[in-house]
Amino acid sequence: xxxxxxxxxxxxxxxxxxxxxxxxxxxxxxxxxxxxxxxxxxxxxxxxxxxxxxxxxxxxxxxxxxxxxxxxxxxxxxxxxxxxxxxxxxxxxxxxxxxxxxxxxxxxxxxxxxxxxxxxxxxxxxxxxxxxxxxxxxxxxxxxxxxxxxxxxxxxxxxxxxxxxxxxxxxxxxxxxxxxxxxxxxxxxxxxxxxxxxxxxxxxxxxxxxxxxxxxxxxxxxxxxxxxxxxxxxxxxxxxxxxxxxxxxxxxxxxxxxxxxxxxxxxxxxxxxxxxxxxxxxxxxxxxxxxxxxxxxxxxxxxxxxxxxxxxxxxxxxxxxxxxxxxxxxxxxxxxxxxxxxxxxxxxxxxxxxxxxxxxxxxxxxxxxxxxxxxxxxxxxxxxxx
Amino acid sequence: xxxxxxxxxxxxxxxxxxxxxxxxxxxxxxxxxxxxxxxxxxxxxxxxxxxxxxxxxxxxxxxxxxxxxxxxxxxxxxxxxxxxxxxxxxxxxxxxxxxxxxxxxxxxxxxxxxxxxxxxxxxxxxxxxxxxxxxxxxxxxxxxxxxxxxxxxxxxxxxxxxxxxxxxxxxxxxxxxxxxxxxxxxxxxxxxxxxxxxxxxxxxxxxxxxxxxxxxxxxxxxxxxxxxxxxxxxxxxxxxxxxxxxxxxxxxxxxxxxxxxxxxxxxxxxxxxxxxxxxxxxxxxxxxxxxxxxxxxxxxxxxxxxxxxxxxxxxxxxxxxxxxxxxxxxxxxxxxxxxxxxxxxxxxxxxxxxxxxxxxxxxxxxxxxxxxxxxxxxxxxxxxxxxxxxxxxxxxxxxxxxxxxxxxxxxxxxxxxxxxxxxxxxxxxxxxxxxxxxxxxxxxxxxxxxxxxxxxxxxxxxxxxxxxxxxxxxxxxxxxxxxxxxxx
Numbered sequence: 001x002x003x004x005x006x007x008x009x010x011x012x013x014x015x016x017x018x019x020x021x022x023x024x025x026x027x028x029x030x031x032x033x034x035x036x037x038x039x040x041x042x043x044x045x046x047x048x049x050x051x052x053x054x055x056x057x058x059x060x061x062x063x064x065x066x067x068x069x070x071x072x073x074x075x076x077x078x079x080x081x082x083x084x085x086x087x088x089x090x091x092x093x094x095x096x097x098x099x100x101x102x103x104x105x106x107x108x109x110x111x112x113x114x115x116x117x118x119x120x121x122x123x124x125x126x127x128x129x130x131x132x133x134x135x136x137x138x139x140x141x142x143x144x145x146x147x148x149x150x151x152x153x154x155x156x157x158x159x160x161x162x163x164x165x166x167x168x169x170x171x172x173x174x175x176x177x178x179x180x181x182x183x184x185x186x187x188x189x190x191x192x193x194x195x196x197x198x199x200x201x202x203x204x205x206x207x208x209x210x211x212x213x214x215x216x217x218x219x220x221x222x223x224x225x226x227x228x229x230x231x232x233x234x235x236x237x238x239x240x241x242x243x244x245x246x247x248x249x250x251x252x253x254x255x256x257x258x259x260x261x262x263x264x265x266x267x268x269x270x271x272x273x274x275x276x277x278x279x280x281x282x283x284x285x286x287x288x289x290x291x292x293x294x295x296x297x298x299x300x301x302x303x304x305x306x307x308x309x310x311x312x313x314x315x316x317x318x319x320x321x322x323x324x325x326x327x328x329x330x331x332x333x334x335x336x337x338x339x340x341x342x343x344x345x346x347x348x349x350x351x352x353x354x355x356x357x358x359x360x361x362x363x364x365x366x367x368x369x370x371x372x373x374x375x376x377x378x379x380x381x382x383x384x385x386x
Numbered sequence: 387x388x389x390x391x392x393x394x395x396x397x398x399x400x401x402x403x404x405x406x407x408x409x410x411x412x413x414x415x416x417x418x419x420x421x422x423x424x425x426x427x428x429x430x431x432x433x434x435x436x437x438x439x440x441x442x443x444x445x446x447x448x449x450x451x452x453x454x455x456x457x458x459x460x461x462x463x464x465x466x467x468x469x470x471x472x473x474x475x476x477x478x479x480x481x482x483x484x485x486x487x488x489x490x491x492x493x494x495x496x497x498x499x500x501x502x503x504x505x506x507x508x509x510x511x512x513x514x515x516x517x518x519x520x521x522x523x524x525x526x527x528x529x530x531x532x533x534x535x536x537x538x539x540x541x542x543x544x545x546x547x548x549x550x551x552x553x554x555x556x557x558x559x560x561x562x563x564x565x566x567x568x569x570x571x572x573x574x575x576x577x578x579x580x581x582x583x584x585x586x587x588x589x590x591x592x593x594x595x596x597x598x599x600x601x602x603x604x605x606x607x608x609x610x611x612x613x614x615x616x617x618x619x620x621x622x623x624x625x626x627x628x629x630x631x632x633x634x635x636x637x638x639x640x641x642x643x644x645x646x647x648x649x650x651x652x653x654x655x656x657x658x659x660x661x662x663x664x665x666x667x668x669x670x671x672x673x674x675x676x677x678x679x680x681x682x683x684x685x686x687x688x689x690x691x692x693x694x695x696x697x698x699x700x701x702x703x704x705x706x707x708x709x710x711x712x713x714x715x716x717x718x719x720x721x722x723x724x725x726x727x728x729x730x731x732x733x734x735x736x737x738x739x740x741x742x743x744x745x746x747x748x749x750x751x752x753x754x755x756x757x758x759x760x761x762x763x764x765x766x767x768x769x770x771x772x773x774x775x776x777x778x779x780x781x782x783x784x785x786x787x788x789x790x791x792x793x794x795x796x797x798x799x800x801x802x803x804x805x806x807x808x809x810x811x812x813x814x815x816x817x818x819x820x821x822x823x824x825x826x827x828x829x830x831x832x833x834x835x836x837x838x839x840x841x842x843x844x845x846x847x848x849x850x851x852x853x854x855x856x857x858x859x860x861x862x863x864x865x866x867x868x869x870x871x872x873x874x
Contacts, residue, residue: 038801045804151804155794286846295856306854313846
C-alpha cells in the first residue's frame with residue numbers, strides 16, 4: 001500500500017461486506033475488502049439465503065426488508081440469475097385457531113405497511129402445498145418472499161466490485177485500527193498497515209471484537225442455528241413453508257434452544273430444514289436435540305418426509321443484537337469507523353438495502369431510509385445486558 | 387437401552403475391527419461390534435454366505451478370528467450388530483459414547499438397534515476406493531478396482547468380458563489376476579509407476595517377506611494369463627457411447643505428464659481404476675480427534691504407538707490410520723483392543739503388545755515404501771478437460787470448478803464446494819473430495835494440504851439417516867427449563 005490508501009476498507013467478505021463493497025464501488029469509491037478467512041467463510045455460507053418480508057413486524061426492520069427487496073429486484077435485477085434469485089413465495093401455516101387469528105392480525109398490519117400478504121383459509125392450503133399435513137387451521141401467503149444462493153451472491157457481488165476497481169484480499173487478518181486521536185484512519189493487519197478514509201466493520205458475529213479494537217462496545221452475539229439437508233427429492237415442497245410460531249421465535253431473546261419449522265426445497269432438489277436458535281457462544285459441536293426437533297417439526301408439517309434421508313447437517317452463527325435490529329452507520333464514538341451488521345438470520349436478504357444505505361451515507365448522499373433506528377451507539381444508554 | 391454401557395464399542399468388522407473386538411473380548415471387556423456388512427470380514431474378507439475362502443488371502447487368519455468371535459458372542463462378552471451403520475457418536479448422553487445407529491440400507495434388518503452406549507470406542511472404519519476422474523470415467527463399465535474385487539469376492543460376478551485394470555499400486559495385481567481367473571480377458575494392467583519398485587526396496591519387501599512372495603505369485607499369474615503389464619502408463623481417456631468400448635493408454639513420465647507420441651487404444655468393456663484408498667474418517671473427525679496427511683497423501687487419523695487417538699477413550703486401527711493391507715490392520719486392531727483393555731484396568735500383556743508394535747512398525751515401513759513407489763501422479767489433473775465430470779452426483783464439471791476458482795476466488799475446497807457444488811450430492815464428497823482438492827491445489831500451483839482434505843472430510847452425519855429416525859431420538863436426559871414453543 002504505497003501512497004494514498006483506499007477510500008474505504010471493508011472488514012469482512014460476507015454478504016454485508018460484499019454488498020457494501022459493490023454499492024460503494026458503484027458510487028465511485030475506491031474499496032478494499034479484507035477477510036481473515038475465505039469469502040463467505042462465516043455466517044453467509046451457512047444459511048438458507050432468505051429474502052423474507054413475511055417474518056417481520058411493521059417497523060424499521062420491515063422497512064429495510066422492503067427496501068432490500070426493491071434493491072435485489074431493481075438495482076441488482078440484471079444479475080439475478082447469477083445468484084439463483086427465486087421469488088418462490090412464502091407460506092406461513094398455523095396449527096391452532098389462536099395462532100391463525102394472530103397470523104391474520106399480523107398480515108393486516110403488514111398489508112398496511114405495504115407488504116403483499118394473502119390470507120389463506122385452511123381448505124385452501126392444499127392448493128398451495130399438496131403435501132402439507134391435514135388439520136392445519138389456516139395460513140398466509142407472501143408472494144414477495146424470495147431466496148438466493150448466498151455463496152454465489154457473495155462471490156458475484158465481490159467479483160462485480162473487483163471489476164469496478166475494488167480490491168478483495170482473503171486470508172488477511174485485521175489486528176488493530178490506525179488512529180489519529182479518536183479518528184480511525186485505517187487498519188493494521190498481519191500483512192501490514194492499510195491507511196483508509198473510512199473503515200467499515202462488516203465482521204458478522206465477530207463484529208463485537210472488531211469494535212473492541214476501536215474501544216467501543218457493540219453487543220453483537222452469535223446465535224447458533226442448524227440446518228438439515230435431505231437427499232434430492234421429486235418436487236415435494238413448492239414454497240418456503242414455515243409455522244406461524246417462527247415469527248415469535250425470531251423475536252425472542254431466550255438463550256435456550258428454540259425450534260420452529262422452516263421447510264423449503266432448493267434448485268438441486270434437496271429440502272432444507274430449519275430452524276433452531278440457541279445462544280451457546282461459538283460452540284460448533286453437533287447438537288442431536290436440535291436435529292431431533294428440526295426433524296420432528298418438519299415431519300409434523302410434511303408427513304411424507306418421515307422416510308426421507310438427511311444427507312447433511314450444518315450450523316451457522318447468526319449475528320444477534322439484543323433489540324433484533326441491525327447496526328448500520330457511522331460510529332460517533334470513533335469517527336471514521338462504520339458498522340454494518342447484526343442482521344441475525346436475515347442478513348442475506350437485508351444485505352442489498354444495507355449495502356445501498358451504507359454507500360449513500362459514505363458518499364454524503366441522503367440515505368433512502370433514516371439510519372437512526374440502526375445507530376451503533378444506541379446500546380450505550382443503559383440497555384439491559386444480553 | 388437400560389443395559390449398562392459396553393466397555394468398548396468397535397466400529398467395523400473388517401480385519402482391524404474383528405481383531406480389536408476379539409482381543410478386547412478375550413481380555414475381559416464387554417464389547418459391542420457394529421458393522422454394516424451382513425457377516426464379519428469387511429471388504430478384505432468379503433464373502434458369500436457359506437464361502438470356503440477360495441480366492442481369499444490369509445483366510446486362515448479370518449477363520450480363526452471368526453471362530454474366536456463366535457465363542458465370544460455365544461457368551462455375553464461380545465454383541466455383534468451386523469447391518470448397522472453409525473450415523474453419529476453422541477457425547478451428551480449418560481455414557482461417554484452413545485453410538486447412534488441406522489440400518490445399513492433400506493430394510494437391511496428387522497431388528498434395528500438405534501443406539502449403543504459405551505465407555506470407549508475403537509474406530510476400525512476402513513476405507514474406500516480413491517478415484518481420479520478422467521474424460522469418460524462416468525460411462526457404464528468404468529468401476530473402481532475395489533468395486534470389481536468386491537463383486538468377485540461377494541458373489542463371484544465378473545463385471546465385464548474384456549477388461550483393463552489401471553492406476554497404481556500392488557492392488558491392481560490381485561484385481562487383474564482375479565478377473566483373469568474368473569474367465570475375463572484382461573487386455574492390460576496399466577501402472578503409472580515403474581514396475582514393482584516396492585519389491586526391490588530393502589526396507590519394503592525384506593521387512594515383510596510374505597508380501598514379496600505374494601507379489602511374485604501375482605506376477606506369475608499375470609504371465610500365465612498372458613496379461614501385458616504396462617508401466618509408466620496411464621488410461622487418460624475412456625471411450626464409448628452408452629457404455630465403455632475402449633480406452634486411450636498413454637505413456638507418462640514420473641510426474642504423470644503425458645509423453646507425446648506413445649498412445650495406444652485398447653478395446654475393452656470394463657475399466658477397473660485403482661488409485662489407492664481413502665480412509666473413512668467421518669467419525670474420527672466428528673469426535674474431534676486429530677488427523678494428518680498419511681504416506682499415501684490421504685487424510686489419516688493421528689494415533690500413538692498403542693493406537694490411542696488424540697481424544698481420550700478413542701482408539702483407531704486399520705486403514706483409517708493409513709492404508710497398508712490386512713495383516714497390518716489385524717495387528718493394529720489387536721493392539722487397539724489390548725490397549726483399550728489396559729486403559730480399562732485389565733492387566734497389561736506387555737510382551738504381546740511389544741511384539742505387535744514391532745510388527746506394525748515393520749508393516750508401516752513397508753507401506754511407506756509402497757506408497758512412495760506408487761504415488762498418485764503429481765500432474766494427473768493435466769489429463770482432465772473442461773468438460774470432464776468431476777462430481778458425478780451433482781454433475782459438476784472440471785470447468786465449473788475452475789471458473790469458481792478463477793472468476794469467483796474459490797481457492798479452497800470448502801468455498802469451491804459451496805459455489806460449484808462438487809461433493810454436495812449423495813456421496814457427500816467421498817468420491818470426488820480428493821480430486822477436487824487436487825484440482826484446486828494444482829490450479830493455485832501448490833500441494834494439497836491436510837487442511838484441504840479436512841474441509842472435505844467433515845461430515846457431521848456420518849451416514850444418511852431418515853428424518854423419522856431423527857425425530858424418534860430420545861429426549862435429552864436433562865431437559866432445560868423453558869417453555870416449548872412447539873407444544874402450542
